[in-house]
Amino acid sequence: MSNTRYAWAAAVALLYTLFCLLVAWHHARRRHAAQRDAAALLDGLPDAAAPGPRWCVAHASQTGQAEALALQTAQALHAAGLPVRLLPLGALRAEELARIDHLLCIASTYGEGDPPDSAAAFVRHCMARDDIDLSHLQVGLLALGDSDYARFCGFGRALDGWLVARGARPMFERIEVDNADPAALQRWRDELALRVGSVDLPDWQTPACAPWLLVDSRLLNPGSLGQPLHHLVLQPAGGPLPAWEAGDLVSIQPPHLPDQARDYSIASVPADGALHLVVRTAQRPDGSPGRVSGWLTATGRHGDTVPLSIRPHSGFRIAGNAHRPLLLIGNGSGIAGLRAHMRQRIGQAAVQGRAPGDTPPLWLVYGERQAACDRPFADETACWRAEGWLQREDRVYSRDGGRHRYVQHLLADAADDVRAWVEGGGAIYICGSRDGMGREVDAVLKALLGEACCQALQEDGRLRRDVY
Ligand SMILES: Cc1cc2nc3c(=O)[nH]c(=O)nc-3n(C[C@H](O)[C@H](O)[C@H](O)COP(=O)(O)OP(=O)(O)OC[C@H]3O[C@@H](n4cnc5c(N)ncnc54)[C@H](O)[C@@H]3O)c2cc1C
Ligand SMILES: Cc1cc2nc3c(=O)[nH]c(=O)nc-3n(C[C@H](O)[C@H](O)[C@H](O)COP(=O)(O)O)c2cc1C
Numbered sequence: 001m002s003n004t005r006y007a008w009a010a011a012v013a014l015l016y017t018l019f020c021l022l023v024a025w026h027h028a029r030r031r032h033a034a035q036r037d038a039a040a041l042l043d044g045l046p047d048a049a050a051p052g053p054r055w056c057v058a059h060a061s062q063t064g065q066a067e068a069l070a071l072q073t074a075q076a077l078h079a080a081g082l083p084v085r086l087l088p089l090g091a092l093r094a095e096e097l098a099r100i101d102h103l104l105c106i107a108s109t110y111g112e113g114d115p116p117d118s119a120a121a122f123v124r125h126c127m128a129r130d131d132i133d134l135s136h137l138q139v140g141l142l143a144l145g146d147s148d149y150a151r152f153c154g155f156g157r158a159l160d161g162w163l164v165a166r167g168a169r170p171m172f173e174r175i176e177v178d179n180a181d182p183a184a185l186q187r188w189r190d191e192l193a194l195r196v197g198s199v200d201l202p203d204w205q206t207p208a209c210a211p212w213l214l215v216d217s218r219l220l221n222p223g224s225l226g227q228p229l230h231h232l233v234l235q236p237a238g239g240p241l242p243a244w245e246a247g248d249l250v251s252i253q254p255p256h257l258p259d260q261a262r263d264y265s266i267a268s269v270p271a272d273g274a275l276h277l278v279v280r281t282a283q284r285p286d287g288s289p290g291r292v293s294g295w296l297t298a299t300g301r302h303g304d305t306v307p308l309s310i311r312p313h314s315g316f317r318i319a320g321n322a323h324r325p326l327l328l329i330g331n332g333s334g335i336a337g338l339r340a341h342m343r344q345r346i347g348q349a350a351v352q353g354r355a356p357g358d359t360p361p362l363w364l365v366y367g368e369r370q371a372a373c374d375r376p377f378a379d380e381t382a383c384w385r386a387e388g389w390l391q392r393e394d395r396v397y398s399r400d401g402g403r404h405r406y407v408q409h410l411l412a413d414a415a416d417d418v419r420a421w422v423e424g425g426g427a428i429y430i431c432g433s434r435d436g437m438g439r440e441v442d443a444v445l446k447a448l449l450g451e452a453c454c455q456a457l458q459e460d461g462r463l464r465r466d467v468y
Helices: 003-040 067-077 095-097 119-129 154-165 184-198 291-297 331-352 379-385 409-413 415-423 434-449 453-459
Strands: 055-060 084-088 102-106 138-145 173-177 210-219 227-236 247-250 263-266 274-282 307-312 326-331 362-368 392-395 427-434 461-467
Touching: 055 067, 055 119, 067 084, 067 102, 067 138, 067 184, 095 119, 102 154, 119 154, 119 453, 119 461, 138 154, 138 184, 173 184, 210 362, 227 291, 263 274, 263 291, 263 331, 274 291, 274 331, 326 331, 326 409, 326 415, 326 434, 331 362, 331 379, 331 434, 331 461, 362 409, 379 392, 392 409, 409 415, 409 434, 415 434, 427 434, 434 453, 434 461, 453 461
Parallel strands: 055 084, 055 102, 102 138, 138 173, 326 362, 326 427, 362 392, 427 461
Antiparallel strands: 210 227, 210 307, 227 274, 247 263, 247 307
16 A cells, blocks of 8 residues: 555544544533533422422333433423422422422323332322322423323323322323323423423433444244244444443334334443343234334344434432342343343442452342243353352243243242342342233232332332333
8 A cells, every 4th residue: 555545544544533532522521411410400409498489390200201301391490590309209208398389290100000110109108198288389290101001191190180189289281191292292391381481402302213233133042932032232323332321221213114112121231332132022913023023133134223212211220229139030031131230230340350259149030931942141140150240040931841930939939038138138120021020029029028128128229120
C-alpha cells in the first residue's frame, strides 16, 4: 500500500474512533443528567407548612412502564416549576397523604386484576382502611392495563374507587390505557397541560427502539418434549453497548407490523459485552409459531436487525439485596433473569477480587421437563458450583417418568433449608411462567414461611418476581 493510502486508512480509523467516543460521551452525559434530574425528584415530600401546591406523583408498577411514565410526569411538572415528588405508591402512608394536596397516580394491574407487587404495602396499610380522610386531596389517575385480561385495569379502578370514597376530588376522569395506547397517553398529557401549563419534554415518548444485530443463536433443548428454547446474542447495530442491570427487560417490536412490543428478560450483564436472551418459541392455538418469538428463533436469522429497547425493571433488580444470599427460583425461559443475577453477582465479586467464600451464597432452583435435553446453561452452573460461587443447585424435571415433579415440590421438600435461608437474611427471586410455576411457588412459600412473612419480604424488596 502507498503512503497516501496508509494515511487515508489512519485518518478514517481515527475519525471512526472519535465518532464512537463522541457517541459514548453523549450517552453518558444524557444518563448522568437523567440520574441527576430523577434524584432531585426523590428528595422526600414537601413540608406541609410550605406555601403553594404540593404535588406527588406515585407509581404502582410491575414491569416498569408505569414507573417510567411517572418519572416523565414528575419531570414535566418539575419543568413547569411545581414542587413535586416522585414515589412508589407502596411508600405512601396516611401521614404522607396528609402532607400533599395534589396526587397523580400511575397504576398498572398484574396477575388477575391484582395490584403490582410494589403496591402491596399501600393496599395493606392504606386501602384496607376506611378512616382516612382525603378531602384535602385533588387526584388524577392513569390506569395501565391490557383488555385481553378479564379484569381490565382492575387495580387502577380499585385505587380510584378508594381515593374517591375517602373524599379525594378527581381533577379529571380516570384515564385507562389499553396496551400503551398512544391516544390515551396523549389525553393524560393534555389533562396535565391544562392544569400546569406546558408539559413538553424531549423524552416524554416511550423509549424508541434502536436496531440491534442478532449475532448468535443456539437451540438450548434439542430433542425436548417442550417447545424450542433458544439462546440469542445481540449487539447494537451502531454505537456502544448501553448500560443495564440484572433484572432489566427488553421490549422487541414485531417486525413489519403495527403490533404491541413483546418483553423479554435479559440473560446477561453489560460486562459480558453483549445482550443475551432466552426465548421460547411460543405456539399459537392453530399450531403456528408466536409472532415475535417465532420470528426471533426461526433459522437463518443471523445478521438480522432486531428493533429493541432496554426497559429498566426496578422490581426485579438487585437493589438492597446486593449483600444478601439469593434463592433464585425459576422454570423454562425464566433461567434468563436468574442467569443475569448470577453473572452480575459473580462478575462483580471477581472484579473486586473477592473469593467465593467471601461472597453471599447463591442457590438455584430450576424446573424443566427432561434431564436428558432440558439443562440450559448447565455447563456454566456446574463450573460455578465447582469454583464455589454457586452454593447449591437443584434442577427438577417433570417428564422423566413417575410423578410429575416441579419446583414447588422441591421447595416443599427443602422446607427447612428455605426457612433457614430466609432467617439468614436471604432474598428470593422468581422468574418464569406465571401459570406454570409462579402461582404454585407463591402458594408453597406462603405455606412454608407464613403469609405475614411473605408480605414482609415483599414489602422489604426481599421477594421479587418477574413472572409472565
Ligand atoms: C415481563 C415479561 C418477561 C418475559 N420474558 C420472557 C423471556 O425471557 N423469554 C420468553 O421466551 N418469553 C418471555 N416473555 C413472554 C414474551 O413477552 C411473549 O409473550 C412470548 O414470546 C410470546 O409472544 P409471541 O409474539 O411470540 O406470541 P404471540 O403471537 O403473541 O402469541 C402468544 C400466545 O398468545 C396466544 N394467542 C395468540 N394469538 C391468539 C389468538 N388469535 N387467539 C387465541 N390466543 C392467541 C397463544 O396462546 C400464544 O401462545 C416475557 C413476558 C413478560 C411480560
Ligand atoms: C403477568 C401479567 C398479568 C397482567 N394482568 C393484567 C390484568 O389482570 N388486567 C389488566 O388490565 N392488565 C394486566 N396486565 C397488563 C399490564 O397491566 C400492562 O402491560 C401494563 O402496561 C404494565 O405496566 P407496568 O410495566 O408498569 O407493570 C398484566 C400483565 C402481565 C405481564
